[in-house]
Amino acid sequence: xxxxxxxxxFYSKKRFILVSAMILFILMMTLLVFTDESIVEQRLYQxxxxxxxxxxxxxxxxxxxxxxxxxxxxxxxxxxxKPLFGYFGRxxxxxxxxxxxxLVLIWLYLILLMLYHILPFFLTHYYEIDTHAIYFFEHLFLxxxxxxxxxxxxxxxxxxxxxxxxxxxxIVLSFIEEDHPSLILFYLxxxxxxxxYTLTLAYIYKICYICLGLIIILIQMLYEAI
Amino acid sequence: MxxxxxxxxxxxxxxxxxxxxxxxxDFVLVSGDNGNGKTTLIQLIMGFTRPDVGFIxxxxxxxxxxxxxxxxxMFVNVKAYLNTIAKIKKSxxxxxxxxxxxxxxxxxxHELSKGNQQKLAIVSTFMGKPDLIILDEPLSGLDEESxxxxxxxxxxxxxxxxxFVVSTHHPELFIHMANQxxxx
Numbered sequence: 003x004x005x006x007x008x009x010x011x012f013y014s015k016k017r018f019i020l021v022s023a024m025i026l027f028i029l030m031m032t033l034l035v036f037t038d039e040s041i042v043e044q045r046l047y048q049x050x051x052x053x054x055x056x057x058x059x060x061x062x063x064x065x066x067x068x069x070x071x072x073x074x075x076x077x078x079x080x081x082x083x084k085p086l087f088g089y090f091g092r093x094x095x096x097x098x099x100x101x102x103x104x105l106v107l108i109w110l111y112l113i114l115l116m117l118y119h120i121l122p123f124f125l126t127h128y129y130e131i132d133t134h135a136i137y138f139f140e141h142l143f144l145x146x147x148x149x150x151x152x153x154x155x156x157x158x159x160x161x162x163x164x165x166x167x168x169x170x171x172x173i174v175l176s177f178i179e180e181d182h183p184s185l186i187l188f189y190l191x192x193x194x195x196x197x198x199y200t201l202t203l204a205y206i207y208k209i210c211y212i213c214l215g216l217i218i219i220l221i222q223m224l225y226e227a228i
Numbered sequence: 229m230x231x232x233x234x235x236x237x238x239x240x241x242x243x244x245x246x247x248x249x250x251x252x253x254d255f256v257l258v259s260g261d262n263g264n265g266k267t268t269l270i271q272l273i274m275g276f277t278r279p280d281v282g283f284i285x286x287x288x289x290x291x292x293x294x295x296x297x298x299x300x301x302m303f304v305n306v307k308a309y310l311n312t313i314a315k316i317k318k319s320x321x322x323x324x325x326x327x328x329x330x331x332x333x334x335x336x337x338h339e340l341s342k343g344n345q346q347k348l349a350i351v352s353t354f355m356g357k358p359d360l361i362i363l364d365e366p367l368s369g370l371d372e373e374s375x376x377x378x379x380x381x382x383x384x385x386x387x388x389x390x391x392f393v394v395s396t397h398h399p400e401l402f403i404h405m406a407n408q409x410x411x412x
């Protein structure tokens with residue numbers, strides 16, 4: 003089933019779009035990493051340079067990742083799955099769809115994590131690989147899951163162009179959370195913010211939020227008229 | 229116990245209800261004018277929509293469903309599609325039917341004509357071991373030769389004990405196989 007979903011999602015044109023988007027992303031990262039400082043200066047101001055790179059990259063990733071996720075999940079509701087509902091049952095197809103999208107997200111975020119470290123490591127003389135980025139990527143991955151859940155709940159094939167609203171909404175929310183951290187807003191939409199990112203409970207809350215979303219999706223998929 | 233049992237099941241907009249049973253090896257033929265509820269009946273049987281009135285009892289079934297309009301993933305190679313469907317349904321490709329239909333397997337699905345897409349959808353519907361096969365307008369887009377091939381194939385499967393629900397505007401082609409004929 004995963005192979006069937008993969009075949010549909012990564013057909014030739016879509017693969018081309020995804021690879022082009024990834025190349026564009028790498029170019030943007032390269033531009034950000036690029037520095038005209040001398041090697042000595044880079045090493046002298048190592049900590050400052052590293053902090054600058056990390057803060058810039060986190061902003062870029064927070065803005066671009068939702069669009070990648072939407073590009074991958076907007077086609078989730080497909081008519082050709084309808085004949086399979088009769089054979090395998092709605093529950094089985096929905097679970098496979100969710101597993102498939104989680105696998106795609108893991109694949110995407112692992113590539114981004116790799117690029118996040120590899121590009122500055124080879125292009126600069128200040129960068130030192132540390133494990134802090136993993137926590138950031140964990141949050142970003144959970145945010146990706148939340149976006150997928152919202153897409154599954156609200157976006158249908160008839161109006162899939164509207165799916166672009168979700169990443170825009172996510173970016174606006176993360177900007178608001180950055181400038182005016184609000185606990186109530188975080189309870190409603192637990193998106194990444196550097197303020198709540200340091201709280202352990204925020205991580206657990208996000209996981210609970212995702213579990214609730216998964217239950218809503220399963221109930222919706224089982225009882226929705228298609 | 230019947231495979232599917234409908235008890236006064238219907239939708240409000242349809243202004244009629246359905247009461248019948250589908251048992252093993254049954255052949256239910258559904259015919260009638262446009263807008264009389266053939267597709268709605270099939271959607272009720274499939275569980276795609278819930279009845280506003282009455283109720284439907286179903287066993288846990290594997291249903292092979294051919295929609296009114298072929299629903300296929302467009303940008304996939306025909307051979308890859310059929311192999312994947314065979315793999316996920318844990319069955320082998322029906323080479324006989326595939327050869328009889330002359331489907332160009334090296335092409336991408338979006339490159340196929342409407343008739344060939346319909347034939348491909350028919351082949352994938354019969355794959356696996358379905359307990360019941362539901363065909364909604366199976367003859368749509370098929371030429372005379374393909375219609376006869378499909379008819380022969382259905383007759384063969386019927387003899388093997390498969391259950392069918394067929395909705396069509398050409399009931400005369402299937403009437404000899406039917407043990408229930410619903411004229412809507």
